[in-house]
Amino acid sequence: MRLLVAGAACALLLSAPLLRAEEGADAARKWLEKMSTAARTLNYEGTFVYLHDGQMVSMRIIHGAGPRGEQERLIVLNGVGREMMRDPRVVTSIQYQHSAEVVARSRPRKPFPSGLFSNNAALGKYYIFSLDGEGRVADRLARVVRVTPRDTYRYGYRLWIDQASGLLLKYELINAQDAPLEQLMFTTLDLHPAPPAGLPDPDEGAEIHNAPARADEAQGRTSVAGGGMPGATADPAPDKVWRITRMPEGFAQTEQGTRILTTHAAPMEHIILSDGLAAVSVFIEKLNGAPGFKGPGKMGAVRAYGSVMQDHQITVVGGVPEQTVRMIAESVRMEQAP
Structure with a gap:
């Protein structure tokens, strides 16, 4: 009997870390689902910095989810003047060069990285999800989620998710040595009950910017004038x-x-x-x-x-x-x- 009790106790001790890991993975997936939903459905605007290869790009984002569907506007605040406008139909990229506009259009894709984690159950075959403590970004409390690849063909991620709204506040793309390769972090963030001002008018955008660019979406082709x-x-x-x-x-x-x-x-x-x-x-x-x-x-x-x-x-x-x-x-x- 003592041997059976001892054996059962050992089994419980050995299985406890596995159970905790599974619970952590489930909790991490729920946070990722909340983040993915927030990225699509909330109205917000803010400023963030994008760090990569020793360079920093500062950007302003305006995001709305209203009767016309999801709309987004990104404006580069340093360097060459650029902006991107996205709605359910098309993505329009504008680059200002010597008082001229270079306009490109393409089909909408999921925003990176928030919108890419909506199917995290399928991703579990190639990535491990876990909780990695808490943090603070843009004066907001965040839950940190780590995404670790199961092989060497992918990079990993650390994601700081707003505890109140579920919005992604910061992310790091990390290599096998756990060093960040690129980072994105909000410095200011404001949430709104309705789509904020400054979003593009789809009808006006089509009238103004359709001439320089053409797209044949039926054949999956994208062209730039x-x-x-x-x-x-x-x-x-x-x-x-x-x-x-x-x-x-x-x-x-x-x-x-x-x-x-x-x-x-x-x-x-x-x-x-x-x-x-x-x-x-x-x-x-x-x-x-x-x-x-x-x-x-x-x-x-x-x-x-x-x-x-x-x-x-x-x-x-x-x-x-x-x-x-x-x-x-x-x-x-x-x-x-x-």
């Missing part, structure tokens, strides 16, 4: 398609289309891969005999890897470790169309 070369194409051949033949477990292709950028002469094939949290872009462009870029590159947390195949430049970029972009770049193939 001022770029492109007549006759240039990113397509390998009418009967050929580009395929990603190898990627880390959990990643899947979410989008594919052709983009025309003001910074490139020719259209590019654009493929987006994601595991539901981390995202990787694959750009494929015809070189027409020009030398290509090969090997690794980086800018802050963003890693890049270039390769050349059959006179096409393949560039893979994303907020993931170098080995991830390398694996994907080396797996791009030109195959027969089905």
Whole structure:
């Protein structure tokens, strides 16, 4: 009997840490769900700083959730004048250059990083969720949630979530050594009962900014005026398609289309891969005999890897470790169309 009691006591002691970890994971998921809901449904405005690669960008955000759906306006407060306006239909990016406007339009995607944690149950296969104490950001109490990758193909996150509203107040993208690669942090934040002033009028925005940019959303194509070369194409051949033949477990292709950028002469094939949290872009462009870029590159947390195949430049970029972009770049193939 004593042996049975001792055995049961040992089993309880050994299982206690596991039970606490499971409880912590469940609590962390609930905080992430609250954060994801708050990011979509609350009305707020504030100022935040974005730190990466030794640089700091200060931005103002105005967010509203009203009868017209979710709307957002981001204004860069230092450096080159830029702003971005987002509504349920389109994202409009504006850059002011020497009194002229460069306007780009694309389809709306989930905001980063708050809106990416809505399906955290599925993400649990590739990330570990845990509570990591409390903190204070922008004079607001925050609950800290840690997101740790289960492999070396992804980065981790630390998230400071407002205890009162559930809004994300601060986040850090962290590497395997637990060092921050980039940070975002609110310095001021005000919540409102209704959408705040300063949000874009969708009708006026369409009238003012539709001329410089064009988008063919039905075909998944996004174009920006001022770029492109007549006759240039990113397509390998009418009967050929580009395929990603190898990627880390959990990643899947979410989008594919052709983009025309003001910074490139020719259209590019654009493929987006994601595991539901981390995202990787694959750009494929015809070189027409020009030398290509090969090997690794980086800018802050963003890693890049270039390769050349059959006179096409393949560039893979994303907020993931170098080995991830390398694996994907080396797996791009030109195959027969089905």
